[in-house]
Amino acid sequence: MRSIIAALLALALAAPASAETVIPLWAKGQPGFESRRDIPEQHADWWWRSINNPSLTVFAPPAGKATGTAVIVVPGGGHQNLVFHAEGEQPGQYLAGIGVTAFALKYVLAREKGSPYSVEGDAKADLVRAIRYVRAHAADYGVDPHRIGVMGFSAGGELTSMAAFNPPTTDPNAADPIDRTDARPDFLIEIYPGPLGIVPFTDHAPPPVFLLNGSADRMAMADTDAIERLYDAFPDVPFERHVMAGVPHAFNMGDRSDHKTVRDWPQRLTDWLGDMGLLTPAK
Numbered sequence: 492m493r494s495i496i497a498a499l500l501a502l503a504l505a506a507p508a509s510a511e512t513v514i515p516l517w518a519k520g521q522p523g524f525e526s527r528r529d530i531p532e533q534h535a536d537w538w539w540r541s542i543n544n545p546s547l548t549v550f551a552p553p554a555g556k557a558t559g560t561a562v563i564v565v566p567g568g569g570h571q572n573l574v575f576h577a578e579g580e581q582p583g584q585y586l587a588g589i590g591v592t593a594f595a596l597k598y599v600l601a602r603e604k605g606s607p608y609s610v611e612g613d614a615k616a617d618l619v620r621a622i623r624y625v626r627a628h629a630a631d632y633g634v635d636p637h638r639i640g641v642m643g644f645s646a647g648g649e650l651t652s653m654a655a656f657n658p659p660t661t662d663p664n665a666a667d668p669i670d671r672t673d674a675r676p677d678f679l680i681e682i683y684p685g686p687l688g689i690v691p692f693t694d695h696a697p698p699p700v701f702l703l704n705g706s707a708d709r710m711a712m713a714d715t716d717a718i719e720r721l722y723d724a725f726p727d728v729p730f731e732r733h734v735m736a737g738v739p740h741a742f743n744m745g746d747r748s749d750h751k752t753v754r755d756w757p758q759r760l761t762d763w764l765g766d767m768g769l770l771t772p773a774k
Contacts, residue, residue: 512549516620520544521599521613532597538572542597545617547624550583550593551632558590559635559773560764562680563621566595567645567741570602570610577743578644585744586642589761590770592632596621598650610687611653618650619659623672635773640678640698645711645741648684655679655698656690656721678767680760681718683711683740689718697722699729701763703756705738731763 520528520543527543534540552558564586566578573579579595586593598617599608608614622639629636643651658675665671679700702718704711715732722730735752745753764770 514547514549516545516547516617516624524607537574537577538568539575539597540572540600540603542573542599545599546597547594547621548580548583550587550595552587552590552592556590557592557633558770559633560638560769561592561594561625561632561634562586562640562642563625564593564595565618565641565643565647565650567647570600570614570646573597573600578647581744582642585757592634594621594625615650615653618654619674622654622674622676623669627669627672638677638769638773640680641676642680642682643684644682646685648681649687651679651681652684652688656688656693683708684714685710686714689714690721692721692724696725696728699767701760702732703759705735705740705742707737708740711740729767733759
């Protein structure tokens with residue numbers, strides 16, 4: 492099984508991105524910024540910028556492999572850039588290869604020069620909308636609406652924490668039917684997350700979580716420590732954490748590293764998803 496997963500990862504990372512569908516999150520553009528919808532994105536080398544029409548890129552599992560589980564992948568980039576290929580498309584391809592329907596999120600960048608957006612308001616709103624969209628359209632993608640997770644890298648992990656630990660209330664009378672849908676993720680995957688969104692306590696049990704970072708990443712070490720303390724109050728909630736010795740920040744899916752533990756980290760995630768029953772088709 493491990494050799495099969497390793498082969499899938501190698502194929503996914505080597506292949507060009509091939510998305511089935513790109514879905515704009517908002518019919519008229521980001522609320523309050525509709526006039527910016529048609530400003531083109533910018534992209535060079537590893538970064539994407541000028542995200543003004545937030546979207547989801549869909550990576551569907553091969554025929555017959557779908558498990559009914561979905562993951563929204565939230566790339567990092569410090570809210571100034573979007574590491575969309577290495578932390579969006581590549582994870583999406585990998586997840587699809589193990590039977591998970593993946594949705595890679597492009598969200599507005601609040602710290603890009605000249606940006607009118609905010610992290611806690613507009614970027615978080617993009618992720619909240621993405622969760623609601625996937626849950627509202629679960630049947631269209633063959634997804635169980637109770638098996639929708641969020642996978643955040645670095646700054647994307649901050650948005651993941653915001654959505655999970657401080658989810659918005661749901662208005663059953665909202666004009667847009669999508670906004671009537673619950674925005675709380677069913678499980679979390681936090682990969683070297685940043686500090687925003689991590690609360691010292693919560694009155695409600697947080698979702699099951701998989702945490703992973705390197706010990707040489709002092710920021711993410713402190714942040715995952717804080718998440719662990721949060722979960723201490725909920726011993727019945729599934730919690731798994733991995734700290735890789737001597738590893739710094741931003742190793743993406745591990746393919747650029749000389750460390751075997753880093754190259755193999757997606758297998759740890761696959762094991763966790765399997766142990767959680769998320770790779771077994773829902774009945």
